[in-house]
Amino acid sequence: MTPGAGDTYAYVGFSLLVIILGFIVNYMLFKNYIEDRIKLVYRNILEDKLDKDTDDRLKEMNLGGDVIQEVNREVQEWAEDKNKEIQGLKEMENYRKEFIGNVSHELKTPIFNIQGYVMTLLEGALEDEKINRKFLERTLKSVDRMITLIEDLDLITRLESNQLVLNKEKFNIVDLVNDIASALDMKASNAGVKIEVKDAEKPILVNADYSRIRQVIVNLVVNSIKYCNQNGNATTEIRFYHMDKKLLVEVADNGIGISKDHLPRLFERFYRTDKSRSRDQGGSGLGLAIVKHIVEAHGEKINVRSTEGVGSTFSFTLSKS
Numbered sequence: 001m002t003p004g005a006g007d008t009y010a011y012v013g014f015s016l017l018v019i020i021l022g023f024i025v026n027y028m029l030f031k032n033y034i035e036d037r038i039k040l041v042y043r044n045i046l047e048d049k050l051d052k053d054t055d056d057r058l059k060e061m062n063l064g065g066d067v068i069q070e071v072n073r074e075v076q077e078w079a080e081d082k083n084k085e086i087q088g089l090k091e092m093e094n095y096r097k098e099f100i101g102n103v104s105h106e107l108k109t110p111i112f113n114i115q116g117y118v119m120t121l122l123e124g125a126l127e128d129e130k131i132n133r134k135f136l137e138r139t140l141k142s143v144d145r146m147i148t149l150i151e152d153l154d155l156i157t158r159l160e161s162n163q164l165v166l167n168k169e170k171f172n173i174v175d176l177v178n179d180i181a182s183a184l185d186m187k188a189s190n191a192g193v194k195i196e197v198k199d200a201e202k203p204i205l206v207n208a209d210y211s212r213i214r215q216v217i218v219n220l221v222v223n224s225i226k227y228c229n230q231n232g233n234a235t236t237e238i239r240f241y242h243m244d245k246k247l248l249v250e251v252a253d254n255g256i257g258i259s260k261d262h263l264p265r266l267f268e269r270f271y272r273t274d275k276s277r278s279r280d281q282g283g284s285g286l287g288l289a290i291v292k293h294i295v296e297a298h299g300e301k302i303n304v305r306s307t308e309g310v311g312s313t314f315s316f317t318l319s320k321s
């Protein structure tokens with residue numbers, strides 16, 4: 001019996017069905033194989049963010065599109081992220097090394113000084129009425145210098161690790177500046193410096209952390225005294241400028257000034273333009289770094305203008321209340 005047209009159709013139909021089923025089975029196997037391989041790649045690059053992430057990504061992924069290109073792109077992104085992370089860790093490592101180097105360097109001078117004074121006292125100076133007191137006073141000066149350094153280090157560490165919480169409040173900055181001017185009056189006149197607060201009649205209300213802003217102004221005024229000129233006309237002026245919602249506070253001196261080569265690095269930790277004068281005056285080299293951190297923690301800006309031999313003006317903004 002020769003097969004009829006119906007049999008031929010059935011045969012062709014069956015063959016097609018087998019081919020389609022075969023295709024589907026192969027497709028599913030291939031898809032599973034690719035998914036397993038891709039999961040493996042994601043497992044390696046996503047590490048702990050794993051399963052849910054991997055599954056979500058696979059669901060979103062169009063296996064009809066260029067899957068390999070997509071995975072390649074993600075792997076490249078991952079590699080870039082890792083590179084940045086490694087770069088950041090290297091910077092931290094350098095920062096840590098430099099920081100420890102600076103701290104031990106700063107501590108060396110007062111510690112060796114103390115050792116020298118104590119040894120001299122023990123070797124007989126203690127009984128010598130003329131010098132024993134002088135040596136003890138020098139020892140105390142070195143101890144004070146170490147305390148300043150430790151306090152500044154503690155503060156800068158807290159500022160740099162964002163551990164310092166600002167207690168913002170509304171206060172009259174003119175009162176604060178007048179208060180600082182009288183507290184530092186003795187120190188200033190001993191150095192031959194006259195402190196003047198300009199436009200100090202009307203109150204100006206600002207919204208900031210009172211004690212931290214006090215520290216900013218104290219550091220700037222103390223610097224203007226330390227680096228004053230010796231011409232007998234040394235002055236420090238504190239001025240206020242209104243700029244819409246902001247207030248600009250300026251601390252200006254006619255002291256030794258700073259050459260423009262130093263200005264870009266002036267706010268860095270331990271950066272000094274006049275090393276011997278700074279150490280002589282008990283400076284930790286951290287004062288301006290602290291000032292900048294505090295001002296920036298308030299979301300405000302600090303700036304310096306200076307001319308060598310003419311004087312320096314430090315200015316920072318505050319939000320008016």
Ligand code: ADP
Binds near residue numbers: 255
């Ligand atoms: P220091 O403890 O050395 O004073 P600072 O961070 O307060 O540390 O200041 C950094 C350096 O900037 C100082 O060593 C000094 O060289 C320079 N400097 C700061 N303020 C003034 C100023 N008003 N006039 C001249 N130089 C200044």
